[in-house]
Amino acid sequence: MPQDDATSQFARASAVRTEDGALFADLDGGWNVGPGVLNGGYLLAVAARAAVIGSPHPHPVALSASYLRATGPGEVELFVTPGTAGRTLAHSQVLLADPDTPNLSVQVTTATLGDTAADHAVPVPSIPPVDDCLPTRTASEGPGSEVGIREFVDVRLDPSTAGWARGAPSGDPVMRGWVRLADGAPADPFALALFADVLPPSVWSIGMFGWTPTVQLQVLVRALPAPGWCLVEARTNEVAGGWIDEDYRVWDSTGRLVAQSRQLARTPR
Amino acid sequence: MPQDDATSQFARASAVRTEDGALFADLDGGWNVGPGVLNGGYLLAVAARAAVIGSPHPHPVALSASYLRATGPGEVELFVTPGTAGRTLAHSQVLLADPDTPNLSVQVTTATLGDTAADHAVPVPSIPPVDDCLPTRTASEGPGSEVGIREFVDVRLDPSTAGWARGAPSGDPVMRGWVRLADGAPADPFALALFADVLPPSVWSIGMFGWTPTVQLQVLVRALPAPGWCLVEARTNEVAGGWIDEDYRVWDSTGRLVAQSRQLARTPR
Numbered sequence: 001m002p003q004d005d006a007t008s009q010f011a012r013a014s015a016v017r018t019e020d021g022a023l024f025a026d027l028d029g030g031w032n033v034g035p036g037v038l039n040g041g042y043l044l045a046v047a048a049r050a051a052v053i054g055s056p057h058p059h060p061v062a063l064s065a066s067y068l069r070a071t072g073p074g075e076v077e078l079f080v081t082p083g084t085a086g087r088t089l090a091h092s093q094v095l096l097a098d099p100d101t102p103n104l105s106v107q108v109t110t111a112t113l114g115d116t117a118a119d120h121a122v123p124v125p126s127i128p129p130v131d132d133c134l135p136t137r138t139a140s141e142g143p144g145s146e147v148g149i150r151e152f153v154d155v156r157l158d159p160s161t162a163g164w165a166r167g168a169p170s171g172d173p174v175m176r177g178w179v180r181l182a183d184g185a186p187a188d189p190f191a192l193a194l195f196a197d198v199l200p201p202s203v204w205s206i207g208m209f210g211w212t213p214t215v216q217l218q219v220l221v222r223a224l225p226a227p228g229w230c231l232v233e234a235r236t237n238e239v240a241g242g243w244i245d246e247d248y249r250v251w252d253s254t255g256r257l258v259a260q261s262r263q264l265a266r267t268p269r
Numbered sequence: 270m271p272q273d274d275a276t277s278q279f280a281r282a283s284a285v286r287t288e289d290g291a292l293f294a295d296l297d298g299g300w301n302v303g304p305g306v307l308n309g310g311y312l313l314a315v316a317a318r319a320a321v322i323g324s325p326h327p328h329p330v331a332l333s334a335s336y337l338r339a340t341g342p343g344e345v346e347l348f349v350t351p352g353t354a355g356r357t358l359a360h361s362q363v364l365l366a367d368p369d370t371p372n373l374s375v376q377v378t379t380a381t382l383g384d385t386a387a388d389h390a391v392p393v394p395s396i397p398p399v400d401d402c403l404p405t406r407t408a409s410e411g412p413g414s415e416v417g418i419r420e421f422v423d424v425r426l427d428p429s430t431a432g433w434a435r436g437a438p439s440g441d442p443v444m445r446g447w448v449r450l451a452d453g454a455p456a457d458p459f460a461l462a463l464f465a466d467v468l469p470p471s472v473w474s475i476g477m478f479g480w481t482p483t484v485q486l487q488v489l490v491r492a493l494p495a496p497g498w499c500l501v502e503a504r505t506n507e508v509a510g511g512w513i514d515e516d517y518r519v520w521d522s523t524g525r526l527v528a529q530s531r532q533l534a535r536t537p538r
Contacts, residue, residue: 062335062533066360084338105352107335107485116510216378240387240388240389243330245529249506262487264331
């Protein structure tokens with residue numbers, strides 16, 4: 001049964017609290033992508049929540065993050081440096097530190113998102129219905145994997161991009177699937193930051209298994225998502241010299257493009 | 270005749286100098302995209318030069334910039350805050366200020382780029398030869414335009430994406446062309462930051478003319494470019510609620526993907 005935002009698992013796990021004018025979050029070890037390493041989109045959502053606290057605008061519309069080091073669970077402090085602010089948008093920089101050492105540095109732009117129809121849009125990919133897709137919780141994620149985030153984010157992969165799970169990678173570095181919060185809470189712009197880095201690495205489809213640590217990640221949030229499953233597609237354009245890129249596009253249940261992301265990451269070791 | 274990097278127009282215009290341990294640049298008003306407003310890629314290249322001065326690594330590989338306000342010509346100071354640094358890569362933050370007010374805040378990742386062959390790559394678009402393409406210096410850029418950067422960067426547009434110049438926009442928000450520094454200097458990773466925001470706005474191809482101010486821009490530099498013309502493609506995915514995105518891909522003369530960018534911008538007013 002859907003829960004309201006205030007009580008959803010995601011809202012609790014990514015909450016930012018104010019104490020004596022300082023901002024803190026308690027990072028939940030369950031939102032990991034490997035032993036002791038938290039998901040990059042989850043961390044970005046925490047930083048985005050810190051940014052809107054001091055902003056005249058309620059929604060993150062652009063987030064550009066440098067992942068300075070792998071981040072584990074526990075208390076972190078968030079330092080927000082305001083930039084320019086106007087009627088349309090405001091800029092700030094957020095540093096997430098554990099507790100004295102910077103882990104994540106994020107440039108944030110906030111604004112007020114709407115859900116008006118797009119003037120121009122790209123077509124939505126066609127994928128099988130949710131029930132014909134493959135839950136990542138039942139798919140093997142390769143040797144040594146321990147991916148707690150799969151308990152909180154329900155991902156159903158398009159079988160044509162999930163060949164890697166049965167030992168037959170498709171050969172095309174693309175991953176597509178339906179995504180929602182596992183407790184049924186509706187997605188909001190913070191959840192879209194999470195969804196923009198939530199699929200298994202798309203290079204698994206070309207047989208490059210393992211962890212792909214994010215170096216920089218940019219997320220654009222384009223509109224308020226409608227309730228229901230989001231369709232998420234991730235694609236790698238180039239693998240070279242130990243580096244990969246990954247592009248995400250996220251559509252809501254009405255077929256509206258609601259988020260995009262691009263990251264530079266290291267190839268699996 | 271090609272000039273070496275030290276004397277190219279671009280190297281001079283984007284140079285960063287050290288004075289008593291502080292970093293300064295003299296922004297050249299010729300590199301503008303409108304009256305008194307400098308090109309975003311040019312400013313990003315200046316910030317990238319500041320970042321490598323204190324880095325153990327010579328090349329920018331990821332740059333994520335928030336454009337806090339429009340920037341005009343004159344002296345600016347550059348403040349570099351080092352992040353983590355390792356054998357493979359180093360992070361820093363660069364603030365470009367004019368002279369006391371921040372104009373541009375950039376997250377920079379530096380590393381050592383190579384030119385080894387890609388393990389996986391996307392196909393290069395096919396466009397007509399340089400001599401069959403349209404110089405932007407002779408194409409009208411719409412009412413009130415004064416685009417000085419066209420004197421320093423030679424852009425030859427694929428005629429199929431330049432219909433807007435003869436009053437017949439193609440209807441597809443894509444712009445493609447050949448790009449090189451006008452004085453013949455070879456491109457380097459700093460020039461690629463410039464090339465990743467150098468074409469006329471791709472929404473001109475859907476009849477949305479005017480200036481599209483960049484809000485956030487991320488540039489990834491993927492390899493050292495070979496000498497010669499680069500092929501640059503820009504594409505807008507979504508126009509909605511006063512916001513547009515724009516994706517760039519840059520290939521060198523050997524067909525190697527050497528840079529990618531994505532920006533969030535405002536629609537023309």
